[in-house]
Amino acid sequence: MSILEIKNLHVEVEGKEIIKGLNLTIKQGEIHAIMGPNGAGKSTLSYAVMGHPRYKITKGSILFDGEDIKDIPPDQRAKKGLFLAFQYPVVIPGLNLANFLRHAYNAVKGKDITNKGEELVSVLQFQKILKEKMKLLGIKENFVERNLNEGFSGGEKKKAEILQLAILEPKFAFLDETDSGLDIDSLKTVSNGINKIAGPNLGIVIVTHYQRILKYIRPNYVHIMFDGKIVKTGDYSLTEELEEKGYDGIISR
Numbered sequence: 001m002s003i004l005e006i007k008n009l010h011v012e013v014e015g016k017e018i019i020k021g022l023n024l025t026i027k028q029g030e031i032h033a034i035m036g037p038n039g040a041g042k043s044t045l046s047y048a049v050m051g052h053p054r055y056k057i058t059k060g061s062i063l064f065d066g067e068d069i070k071d072i073p074p075d076q077r078a079k080k081g082l083f084l085a086f087q088y089p090v091v092i093p094g095l096n097l098a099n100f101l102r103h104a105y106n107a108v109k110g111k112d113i114t115n116k117g118e119e120l121v122s123v124l125q126f127q128k129i130l131k132e133k134m135k136l137l138g139i140k141e142n143f144v145e146r147n148l149n150e151g152f153s154g155g156e157k158k159k160a161e162i163l164q165l166a167i168l169e170p171k172f173a174f175l176d177e178t179d180s181g182l183d184i185d186s187l188k189t190v191s192n193g194i195n196k197i198a199g200p201n202l203g204i205v206i207v208t209h210y211q212r213i214l215k216y217i218r219p220n221y222v223h224i225m226f227d228g229k230i231v232k233t234g235d236y237s238l239t240e241e242l243e244e245k246g247y248d249g250i251i252s253r
């Protein structure tokens with residue numbers, strides 16, 4: 001079983017400290033929810049864990065099975081089994097989703113990204129994998145023929161991300177506001193998809209503003225993040241307390 005330990009993490013963006021001594025431990029198989037007001041640093045945390053160059057770790061460590069990964073590049077982190085679903089997914093014109101997913105699969109799961117001659121799976125082999133995952137998630141076949149996120153609705157972008165998650169089979173996934181902009185049916189589809197992918201081999205961190213997605217995907221732990229730190233941790237009942245009292249009623253500022 002793998003373990004991701006974030007210890008006394010400090011992160012700076014554009015010279016300003018955003019994460020201010022954050023501690024969080026996630027084991028494979030666990031589901032953690034992070035809630036917190038706008039600007040608390042939730043997205044910053046996800047980016048820093050993935051190794052986005054703009055987010056500078058000035059102190060602390062990110063231990064993946066005991067090895068500090070804070071200085072290794074994002075593609076190596078992905079190869080180790082980290083996955084991040086962005087709050088604002090990118091548009092890549094001209095690249096269809098199926099091809100994007102195949103490249104991602106070969107890059108993350110293959111031995112050598114630079115050696116194009118040694119792709120892990122061929123187009124045909126990948127089609128099989130893709131079909132299987134789409135069936136699992138209840139995604140229609142023509143969906144992957146579309147260009148990546150080009151003209152995708154908000155809900156479709158989120159579905160594409162969950163498909164990517166299913167294909168890459170990471171050990172740890174950070175899902176940043178995967179529920180935002182989803183209508184009631186899409187929220188169910190996406191949540192069902194995540195539940196199908198969840199299991200003993202995946203540790204999930206769900207960043208969300210609302211209790212509703214956590215009704216479908218029951219977290220083992222709920223963390224409240226405020227001003228760059230986790231200020232409270234509890235179980236699902238903490239989300240109920242939060243709905244009732246708001247952040248002011250929970251955090252003593």
Ligand SMILES: Nc1ncnc2c1ncn2[C@@H]1O[C@H](COP(=O)(O)OP(=O)(O)OP(=O)(O)O)[C@@H](O)[C@H]1O
Pocket residue numbers: 013014018036037038039040041042043044045054087
């Ligand atoms: N690239 C950046 N350049 C400048 N400031 C940034 C950058 N990224 C984040 N920040 C600042 O860091 C703080 C935390 O932002 P972050 O996006 O991590 O918050 P969040 O908790 O995800 O908020 P939200 O709930 O609104 O998504 C904010 O004050 C934000 O303006």
Ligand SMILES: [Mg+2]
Pocket residue numbers: 042043044087176
């Ligand atoms: Mg955010």
